[in-house]
Amino acid sequence: MTDTEDHIREFARIQPTSGTPQMGRFIAAMRRLQDITVSADPDAALWEASAAAIEEVCARLEEHRAPAGVAPAGRTTNLPGHGHPLMPPWQVVASGPEEVTMRGAFSRFHVGGNDAVHGGVIPLFYDWHFGMVVSAAGRPDSRTAYLHVDYRRVTPIEIPLEARAWIDAVEGRKLFVRATMTDAEGNVLSEANGLMIKLLAHQP
Template sequence: MTDTDDDIREFARVQPTSAPPEMGRFMSAMRRLQDIAVSTDPGVTLWNDAAAAIEDVCTRLEEHRASAGVAPAGRVLELPGNGHPLMPPWQVAETRADEVTMRGHFSRFHVGGNGAVHGGVLPLFYDWHFGMVVSAAGRPDSRTAYLHVDYRRITPTDEPLSSRAWIDSVEGRKLFVRATMTDMDGNVLSEANGLMIKLLPHQP
């Protein structure tokens, strides 16, 4: 096991950070690549050429690997998805001690079929959103105990959306949270509820 593997296994104490404009440009290019990768059929030669180009970039970037909590991806609040390509391009719009509102959209990369966002993307989004609520409330590091999503309507791509998550109740280490995602006309697209549990000192 390498030092990097140890860093990944350890619970990262994530702290927000800033990043240069060049990282924002890189993440925009990454998101564009993700969308293109699922919406193109260029043929064998270009597939190989594209793979070679991407492999070259991977080789160059791997020389600068950083451990969890040090690499900026996922910690840059001013970038969509906090600068993490796994997260959809949403950002915090409003925050209170018990509530966080996010705004953003989904793209072709997130499509499950017929232009609708894949059902599995929404739990990922809500898990991330609930983590934002934990941070806004000043709670210690927590893990998701459960997360339930009710799908009310098809979630569209490339349309501005809003999601509000809030603390429903607190019981010791347990933080019960709820959320609602809506379109710009106020239609409820999905709702979620979950349980976030404060970690004990020995828990990863």
Template structure:
């Protein structure tokens, strides 16, 4: 029996997400920003928590497997429609590389209004996955990811990141990416290795 190209992963295809998802994820992102930037009195915390708990109870009735949830597969939405990912969108997608544009927000601050150092590798790991997909490579896992921080990454600022495959070596794809600000200042650079999975590898 021939092993499918998904290598044991569920086959995830881009979906046309319902328009309501865009508004919902935008609201969740706003909630994330507010959760780390406000200091209301105790009764406001309680009231807000109760509203969130009611929303969770309503959504829990509709939990589905990952292959059926549109979040993370909505390619036309910022962050693929997933609150886990920063609100960036793909602006160029092809075998020669992937360009992404977007910004980081208050939720992503690590200190002194700069983007948390750990958020940036998360972004690059996602970006590299998009590069591998655009190149038509099979399902791959990250073997390593190295980030060099060149300058402080600001929030609420339009940024751009360009990534591509540097070279291929059998199952291995070596990748690079660079993030810049509107003036072209290099904020960070990343290199990584993505390895194509063997049959039955998780």
């Protein structure tokens, strides 16, 4: 048995799944809540009433906690952001062993100031994108060793964008990845490069 086969047997890979329309509606509502939370300025009474409503929903969902790998959030490939509210609502439009292309847009929730996407959101996106390149390439579970981003232009919100990530080089356990994000006119908004290292059997 090869080292790669040993590794795959040691670590159960997260299996993708499809989110139901009901889950899709819930995640869409969560994203809307995130956008509203950072843009609303209600009075104290409405803050209080809203908190009570959200706490009630949390209490109901708390009864249905599931372990990692069972809960669908982050695994639902048919939903924006794979059904995870932390991830920007982008979706894969093309995927192969060498390259993964995604399309989507950022929203008010992702603003750092002046309707520009927060600089910290961009590395989060690329880290997620690089992980999908690892999976598409059929590589074993890996961790990010480094991630470097060059900001070329301000990244806008509510504008359709595209990101392409591809394998730059492979050296044993090391997978070097590059990526670019562009707008509809082809302007490069940012570029990234990173190193993904295959986990050893004893590494979490």
